[in-house]
Amino acid sequence: MTREELIRQIRAKKSFLCVGLDPDVEKMPACIAGEEDPIFAFNRAIIDATLPYAVAYKPNTAFYEAYGLKGMAALQKTIRYLHGKNVFTIADAKRGDIGNTSARYAKAFLSPEGDFNFDAVTVAPYMGQDSVSPFWSIPDKWVILLALTSNPGSADFQTCSECTPPLYRKVLETSSQWGTEQNTMYVVGATKAAMLQEVRRIVPRHFLLVPGVGAQGGSLEEVCENGLVKDDIGLLINASRSILYASKNTDFAHAAGMEASRMQQQMSRYV
């Protein structure tokens, strides 16, 4: 999906919500946990309930890999279910390796001939340009590079006070020369909303994928006030647990839809 198509979807749904599909069988209601493929059954119900309110879906690969081969089969069914629904699909995989190896990860997640064919993959920047650029070799696909993450450990290296320049700034400044606004986004945690102005100084128009609203405590308003791009929005705000587990009962899908709708309403003011 191109930047223009993504913006069109955002305008049509008046939403820049990304739903994080991080399935945890232990948190699912008993009626789902007993299905033959509970992960896919759960995801399908969540997708159906949230589709009017979301423009993107982001399965985190860890939640599938943790279930071994069965989990990866559920991921394949999930992405196939998403294809054709006009949504932006993100493999939240945080991969990155030497060039010839990153090319393999690109094939795994982004290739139209592969098992998944996602629109985008999240990539860790530690290994530098040749670890990132192979992901751009497949036409119309996106790299979403980690910049400023939402977790406490982001203070260890990304924003470490004794490091000059701060690593997240160096990553943004350097990597924004590698790709374009048409094929690159950045992960910037909602829990770091106050630093969004600094991020926007370096990458004024790139889309940002913003986790950390909801269970992690970030504020949607603060993110919008500091991160919105005039005309193009430039934000995908992710919510996972707050939507997936809005209810642990048989009404889980309805509750997920209600929570997605609530967030969409908040977002509609900015579109």
Added chain:
Amino acid sequence: MTREELIRQIRAKKSFLCVGLDPDVEKMPACIAGEEDPIFAFNRAIIDATLPYAVAYKPNTAFYEAYGLKGMAALQKTIRYLHGKNVFTIADAKRGDIGNTSARYAKAFLSPEGDFNFDAVTVAPYMGQDSVSPFWSIPDKWVILLALTSNPGSADFQTCSECTPPLYRKVLETSSQWGTEQNTMYVVGATKAAMLQEVRRIVPRHFLLVPGVGAQGGSLEEVCENGLVKDDIGLLINASRSILYASKNTDFAHAAGMEASRMQQQMSRYV
């Protein structure tokens, strides 16, 4: 496998060779490429041929994920084939995410109840302590943290000259406080042998996993001269392509064994 057991294996085989199992069907001889599961057939032949000369095996997950679900099934067969062979097994996965997500990756790769049950997993440090520590929650398992990688892109952030302190040094200094020599190793590329003295100043006794000898051009002698730990060796030197594709003909396994034997002979002088 504990540090003591690993050192015992190194002494027994007079080798600190790690064989990187990075299967590429296009590089395999036709007799293997036609098998029902060519990846596993290839790996099994390579393992059988190199087992007398190697103490560790390191499948890079990208090379399996690139073949989708079939590739992951081949990875499972490969790790099961390695179990019971008294070798140290490394999932070269370069994972890392927020705490609750890294716990899923730990389960995926290290859990004795999971599909893989590796001894160790490679982890990218960008997201800090809470992205790394969940991998230590499973007893007797190892984190192998990226420090100084062998690729050109390592100059972008890890050794970037305008960054103070250099990122790889900050990562070594900070993360060596998180784990111990019993559960932590570091990736330090053989192409950076001249910097090994600096690495050893910060982590004098940690095991280092050293890729980049062979196809990437690093020197085994230089690595040993600068990186060996007195008594405990403290090195696992990885070779992938130079062993796997020593011959592209039907004698590929024999040629792989010869190349592994050649490296083991070089190493035996240091054990």
